[in-house]
Amino acid sequence: MNIDLVPNNPYKLTITTPIIAAAGSLGYGMEVARHMGLAAQPATHGLGALITRSTSLRQHRARPLPGIVETPAGLLYRGIDHNPGLKVIRERFAPIWATWNLPVIVSLWGQDYTEIAEAAAQLEGVEGVSGIEIPLSNNNAITTDTASRLVLAVRMATALPLLVKLPGQASDVPGLARAVVEQGADAIALIDGIPAVAPLPDGTLVEGRLCGPAVAPVALGLVATVSDEVNVPIIGVGGVRTAADVRAMFAAGANVVGIASGLLADLRIAAHILEDLQVHVW
Amino acid sequence: MPHQHPVIIERHEIGALRSLRLLAPEIAIAAQPGQYVLAACKPPTSYDPMLRRAIFVAGANPHAGTIDLLVQPDDRGNAWLCEQLVGVRLDLLGPQGRPFKLDPRTRNLLLAGTGTALPALLFLAQRAAAKGIAGVLFAAAADSAYLPPAFLLPPEFEYQSSADGPASLMDMLAVPSIGHSLFNTPIAWADQICFALSEDLLASTAAAVRNGRMRWERGFAFVVVDGRMPCGIGICQSCLITTHKGLRTRCKDGPVFDLRELAS
Numbered sequence: 001m002n003i004d005l006v007p008n009n010p011y012k013l014t015i016t017t018p019i020i021a022a023a024g025s026l027g028y029g030m031e032v033a034r035h036m037g038l039a040a041q042p043a044t045h046g047l048g049a050l051i052t053r054s055t056s057l058r059q060h061r062a063r064p065l066p067g068i069v070e071t072p073a074g075l076l077y078r079g080i081d082h083n084p085g086l087k088v089i090r091e092r093f094a095p096i097w098a099t100w101n102l103p104v105i106v107s108l109w110g111q112d113y114t115e116i117a118e119a120a121a122q123l124e125g126v127e128g129v130s131g132i133e134i135p136l137s138n139n140n141a142i143t144t145d146t147a148s149r150l151v152l153a154v155r156m157a158t159a160l161p162l163l164v165k166l167p168g169q170a171s172d173v174p175g176l177a178r179a180v181v182e183q184g185a186d187a188i189a190l191i192d193g194i195p196a197v198a199p200l201p202d203g204t205l206v207e208g209r210l211c212g213p214a215v216a217p218v219a220l221g222l223v224a225t226v227s228d229e230v231n232v233p234i235i236g237v238g239g240v241r242t243a244a245d246v247r248a249m250f251a252a253g254a255n256v257v258g259i260a261s262g263l264l265a266d267l268r269i270a271a272h273i274l275e276d277l278q279v280h281v282w
Numbered sequence: 283m284p285h286q287h288p289v290i291i292e293r294h295e296i297g298a299l300r301s302l303r304l305l306a307p308e309i310a311i312a313a314q315p316g317q318y319v320l321a322a323c324k325p326p327t328s329y330d331p332m333l334r335r336a337i338f339v340a341g342a343n344p345h346a347g348t349i350d351l352l353v354q355p356d357d358r359g360n361a362w363l364c365e366q367l368v369g370v371r372l373d374l375l376g377p378q379g380r381p382f383k384l385d386p387r388t389r390n391l392l393l394a395g396t397g398t399a400l401p402a403l404l405f406l407a408q409r410a411a412a413k414g415i416a417g418v419l420f421a422a423a424a425d426s427a428y429l430p431p432a433f434l435l436p437p438e439f440e441y442q443s444s445a446d447g448p449a450s451l452m453d454m455l456a457v458p459s460i461g462h463s464l465f466n467t468p469i470a471w472a473d474q475i476c477f478a479l480s481e482d483l484l485a486s487t488a489a490a491v492r493n494g495r496m497r498w499e500r501g502f503a504f505v506v507v508d509g510r511m512p513c514g515i516g517i518c519q520s521c522l523i524t525t526h527k528g529l530r531t532r533c534k535d536g537p538v539f540d541l542r543e544l545a546s
Contacts, residue, residue, distance in 0.1 A: 027517035031534060035284075035515075053519075061529070066519045068512040074331055082519055201357075212331040241329055264513050265322070265333050267375075268285065 003048065005233055005256065006131065006161040006186035013103060013131050013161040013186075015048030015256070019246070019270045022189070022237045022258035023107040023133055023165065024053040024080065028093050033100070036267055043101040046270030048256065049130070050102055051163075051189075052089075054109035054138050057119045059085035067206075068264075069198045074212030074239070075261045076198040081109055081138065086119050094128035103130035105163060109138045113150050117157035124158045131161030136180075137192045137209070142170045144179045155184030163235065166190040166226070168218050177226040189235035189258060190226060191219045212261040213239040220252050227253025241269065243276035284308065286374045291348065293368050297427035300353045300364040301340075301434075304372065307347030313339045314381030315406035316506045316538040319351070320514040322373035323359035335359040336511045336533070338478075339377060340401035340434070341408055352401040354428055378514060379537045382406050382504055384413070388474040391417030393439070394455055395478025396448040399508035399537065403478050404434050411436035418442065418468065422451040448483060456490045469494030477505040477541065481523060484544050491541065503541035507532050 005013040026032055029050050036045040062079035069076040089106060097104040106129055110116035116139060123129045134154055136142050141150040151164055164180040166173055168191030177188055193209025200206055219238025227234050236254030240246060241262045249257045262269045288306035295301075309319060320334035337360075341350035355361040366372065382402075384391070391410050393403040400421055407419060418440040423429045426445040435441055444450040455468055469475065469491055479487055484505065491503050509532065511521045516534030523532050525543045530536065 025517075027519065031516035065522050065529070068333070068518060068520045070332060075333070079519075082522075213329060241331075261331055264518060265331065 003256065005049070008232065009161045009186045010159065011131070011161050013049075013105075015103065016043070017046055017048040017270070017274055018256045019046060019273060020049040020235065020256060020258050021047050021051060021263055021270075022260035023051040023135060025260040025263040026050055028052050028089075029100070029104065030093065030096065032267060033096070038100045038102065041101060044271060045267075046272070046274045047102055049105055051105045051133050051258070052107050053083055054080060054107040054135060055083045055086060055089055055119070056081070056109050056111075057086050057115050057122075059083065059088075064206075067208075069200060069206060069208065071198045071210065071214065074210050074214030075264070076196055076206070076208035076210050077193055078206060078208040080209060083109070086122055090122065090126050094126050096128070098128035104128060105131040105133050105161070107133040107135060107165075108154075109135070113153040116150065117153040120154045120160065121157040124160055129160070131163060132158070133163040133165055133189065135165040135192050136170075136176065137165075137167040142167050142176070144172060144175050147176050148179045148183050151180045151183040151185055161186050163187045163189055165192050165237075166222070167192045168194045168215060168222060168238070173222050174225050174229045177230050181230045181232055185232065187233040187235060188226065188230060189237055190222055191215065191238050194218065211238070213241065215239050216245065220248055223249060223254050224252040243273050246273055246277060284375070286376075287371045288349075288374060289371050290366060290368050293366075296352075296431055297429070298354065298425070299428065299430065300355070302351045302353065302363075302366070304349050304351065305347055306349050306374070309339075309374065309377055310342045310347050310349050311344045313342040313349060313377040315339070315409050316381040316402050317377040317379045318514070318537065319349075319374045319376035320378060321363055323362045326373065332359055333512050334375065334514055335363065336378075336514045337363070338399050338402040338405075338506070340404045342405065352404065352430060352434070354398055356398065375514070379533060380535070382476050382506070382538050383501070384410060384415070385474050385501060388415055390471055390473045391415050392420075392468050392472035392475040393417060394420040394451055394475065395506075396422040396451050396483070397478065397480050397508045399478035399506045400430060402506045403476060404430060406476055407435050407439045411438040420444075420451060420454045420468070422446070422448050422454065424448065448480065449486070451483070452486050452490050456494060467494050474501075475503040477503065478508065479505055480508050484541070488541055488544070498542070500540055500542055504538055505541045505544065506538045507536055507544075511537070
C-alpha cells in the first residue's frame with residue numbers, strides 16, 4: 001500500500017503504511033535504527049515515515065533541559081527545543097537516513113521566520129531529507145496572521161514537501177488550517193502537545209506540553225473539524241495507542257496517524273497496530 | 283537491545299526490596315555489570331502511558347540462563363513490578379547501557395553505592411570475584427530496609443552498610459581507622475573504585491577521591507549514575523548530564539562514566 005502524503009507537491013512523499021512516528025518520538029532515529037530495522041528490507045517496524053525532533057539552524061541548549069513528567073493519563077514534555085543544530089542533520093544524519101527504508105521529515109524550529117526559512121532552504125536537495133514539518137506552537141505562530149507569514153516564508157524558501165503542525169490550544173484551529181494551506185502547506189498534522197503544568201516528585205510545578213491519551217479526545221475533535229475545512233492530507237496525532245484509536249482517527253477524517261508518546265513506551269507499537277488493523281484492508 | 287519476555291522463576295522479599303530471578307537466557311549471556319533492562323511495569327493490555335522503568339541487573343548466570351533484579355518500590359511502576367509473582371512473564375528490553383570496565387591489574391576493588399543503581403555493584407562484585415579480585419562494598423540508604431543483604435555478595439567481598447542516609451557513604455569512604463594515617467582510608471587502599479550514585483552526590487564523591495589519592499588517573503574511579511531515564515535508549519534526551527565533553531545522556535552515553543569526566 002502506498003500513500004502520497006503530499007499530492008499537491010511536485011516532490012513525492014510516499015509512505016507505505018498509514019502510521020508515522022510523530023515529531024521527536026524517535027529523536028533522529030539513530031539510536032533505534034538497528035533495533036527497529038530502519039535500514040533493513042523488508043521493513044518490519046510498521047512505520048510509514050519518521051519526523052525528527054524539532055531542530056534549529058544552530059545548536060540549541062534548552063533551559064530547562066529536556067525532561068518528561070508522567071501524569072495520570074499522559075506525558076508532559078519539557079525542553080523540547082533542545083537540539084544539535086542543522087549542520088549535524090545535514091552532514092551526519094541525512095546521509096544515514098538516505099539508506100533507510102522510510103522517509104525522514106525534519107521538524108524545524110527557530111527564533112524568527114527568517115531563521116526558519118533559512119533552515120528550510122538549507123535542507124533543499126539534501127539526500128535523506130524527504131520533507132519538513134513546521135510546528136506552529138514551537139515557533140510562536142498560533143494566530144492566523146503569524147502562521148500565514150511563517151508558512152509563506154518557508155514556502156518561498158523551499159519546494160520540499162511541507163507539513164504544518166497545528167496546536168490544539170489555538171483559539172481558531174480551523175482558521176489556522178485554512179490559512180496555512182492557502183500559504184502552501186502540503187499536509188496538516190494535528191494536534192501538538194497542549195501547554196500544561198504537572199508536579200515533579202518533590203512537588204515542584206513545572207510547565208510543558210501534555211501528550212498521550214489525555215489529549216486524544218481533543219485531537220479527535222479537532223481532526224474532525226479541520227478535515228472538513230481543507231483538502232490536503234491530515235495527519236492525526238494525539239494519544240494513539242491501539243488499532244481502535246487509529247480507526248477513530250480515520251473516521252474523524254485523518255488520512256494518516258502519528259504516534260508520539262506511544263513509541264517511547266513500546267517501539268513495536270506501529271507494527272502491532274498494523275497487525276490489528278489488518279492493513280491490507282487499507 | 284532485543285525485546286524479551288522472561289518468566290519470573292523466584293521471588294523473595296528482602297526488607298522493602300524484592301528480589302526477582304528471571305529465566306532470560308539471552309539477557310543472561312549479554313548482560314554486563316552496570317547495564318540495565320527496560321521493564322514494562324503494567325499489564326500487557328493496559329493503556330496506561332507509563333514509560334518503561336530502567337532496572338539495573340543485580341546478577342546474571344549465563345549457564346543457568348537467569349538474571350537477578352533487586353527492585354525497590356519507589357514509584358508506581360517499580361511497585362507494580364515488585365508485586366509480580368512467580369510464573370508471571372515480564373516485558374523487557376535490554377540489556378542496555380555502557381557497563382563498568384574492570385582493569386585487569388585490579389586486585390583490591392572498592393565498591394560504594396546508594397540508591398536504585400546499587401544492585402549494579404552486586405553484579406560487579408560477582409564478576410570480580412570470579413576473576414579472583416577481592417574487595418569491599420559500602421552501601422548506604424535512608425532506611426535499613428533498602429539495603430541489600432550480605433548474602434547477595436560473594437565471600438571475597440566484605441560488606442559495610444549505613445542506614446544514616448545516602449550522604450553517610452562519604453563518611454564510610456573517607457575516614458581513616460582510629461590510630462591510622464590519613465592515607466589509610468578505603469580510597470587509598472583500592473586499586474579501582476566503582477560507585478553507584480545519584481547526581482547530587484557526584485561532587486562530594488569526587489572530592490573524597492581527590493582527597494584520598496595523591497594521583498587520580500582515568501580508569502581508576504567509575505560511577506554508575508542513577509535517576510530516571512524516561513526512554514532508556516537515547517531518543518528523548520531527558521536524562522542529560524553535564525560532563526567534561528558537554529551534555530551527555532545517562533542512558534546511551536552512560537549510565538557508567540569515568541568519575542573524572544563528571545567531576546567539576
